[in-house]
Amino acid sequence: MDEEFMAAIAAAGLEPAKPLELIEGKLERFRVQGDKAGSRNGWAVLHLHPVPVGAFGSWKTGEQHTWKAISNEAMTPAQRAELQRSMQAAQEARSAEEARVRAHAAARALKLWDGAKPATNDHPYLVAKGVPAYGLRVLRDQIMVPARDADGRLHTLQFIAPDGGKRFLTGGRIAGCYFAIGRPDDALLLAEGYATGATLYQATGKAVAVCFNCGNLLPVARALRAKFPRLRFVICADNDSGTPGNPGLTAARAAAKAVGACVAFPTFSDLTDG
Template structure:
C-alpha cells in the first residue's frame, strides 16, 4: 500500500513539469482526474493525472492544453515476480488509453457546445471596438453579447471550438476544445493561400492582397495547420506570414513560421520594422 509520502513524490513530479494543480489533488486508485493547472484560466481543467497503487506506485499526467504527457514510477527496492512486472507494464500503459478516451470525450463535448453557441449567435458588425481599433472587417464572424466569435474548424469543415475576443482585445478559447490543426478561413484560395497567427493580421492581409488567408490563432499552431492544408491542397502555394516578435528572445513568431514553411515546402513573409532586426 502506498504512503502519503510516496504520493507526494508523484505530486512533486507533476509540479516539476510545471503542471502543478491549483488545489490539492485527490487521486483515486487507477482513475483519471482532471484539474486546473497553476497559471491556466479560472474554470479550466486542462491538467490530468492518474495514479496506480500496485504492484508499485506508478502513474501518468499531462496537459490537454499543451498536449504534453509524462509517465512516472516510484523508486522501489522490492523484488517483483514476472507476473508483477507484467502487471506494472500494463498499468503504465493503461493511462494513455484512459487519457485518450477522456480527451475524446472532452473534445466532443466542447465541439457540441461550440456548434450550439455558433448556431445561435448573430452576425458581427464592423463597428465592434476591437475591429475598429485594428482597422479590419468582420469577415463572417459572429458575436455573443460584446464578444466576437471566431470558429476553429478542421480541413473537413468540422467546428471544434471558438475563440472569443472582447472589446479590449482580450482573447480566450472554449475550455476543452481542439485547436491543433484547426483554423478560420477568410476568402477562397486560388493559386496561393496565406497563413497568419491572429485574426486581425489575417484580415489585414486579406483586405490588402485579396488573397485567401487561414487564421491559425497562435504560432504553435502554424505547422499543424500548414500540414493539414498541404494535405488538402497539395499543389497550392503556401505563404506563412510571420509575426515578427523581434523584441522577444528567440523571435518565436518567426521561428515557428520558418518551421511551418519548411515542413510543407512553403515560403515565409516577414514584416520589417524600421530599426528592428527580424533575426
C-alpha cells in the same frame, strides 16, 4: 508516492489550483494554477502497483508526461508486464476522457455559434485593428472566431473581447484547426491571429488560414497541405524580435520546412529622432 507524483506535476508547470485527491487508476481532471476559474484542463492518473507510475498533462497545451517512482529493486518479468499494462491503462483512460471532453466542447461550440448574431465592423476590437468582420459572429460584447478542421468540422471558438483579450472555449481542440478567410486559388497564406489574417486578406486578396498561435502553424500547415497538395503556401510569421528565440519566426520556419512553403515576415528598424 502521491507527494512525489504531485511534485512532478508541479515541476512541469501544471500544479493544481487546489489539492488533488487521487484514486488509483482513475483519471482526475483539475484546474491548473493560472488557468481561468471553472476550467479543468489538467489531468492525471496514478497506478501504484507493481511500481508507482503515472501520467499527467494539459488539454489546453496538448502536453502529456509520464512519471515512474525510482526503485532500486529489479522487477520480475511478471512485474514488468503488469507495469506495461498499467501504463497502457493510463493512456487509454486519458484518450477516452480527452475524446469525451473534446466532443462536449464541440457540441457547445456549435450551439453557441448557431445562436449568435453576425459581428459588425463597428466592434471596438475590429475598429482598433482596422479590419472588418469576415464571417465572424458576436456573443454579447465578444467576437467569436470559429476553429474548424480541414474537413470543416467546428471544434472550438475563440472569444475576443472589446479590449483585445482572447480566450478559447474550455476543452475544445485547437491543434490542426483554423479559421478560413476567402477561398484559395493559386496561393494560401497562413497567419497566427485574426487581425493579422484579415489584414493580409485586405492587402492581397489571397485566402488566409488563421492558426490562432505560433504553435499551431505546423499542425495546420500539415493538415492543409494534405488537403491542397499542389497549392503554394506562404507562412506569414509574427516577427517576435523582442522575445528570446523569436517563437513566431522560429515556428513559421519549421512549418514552412515541413510543407514546402515560403516564409514572409515584417522587419523592424529602430527609429531615432531627426
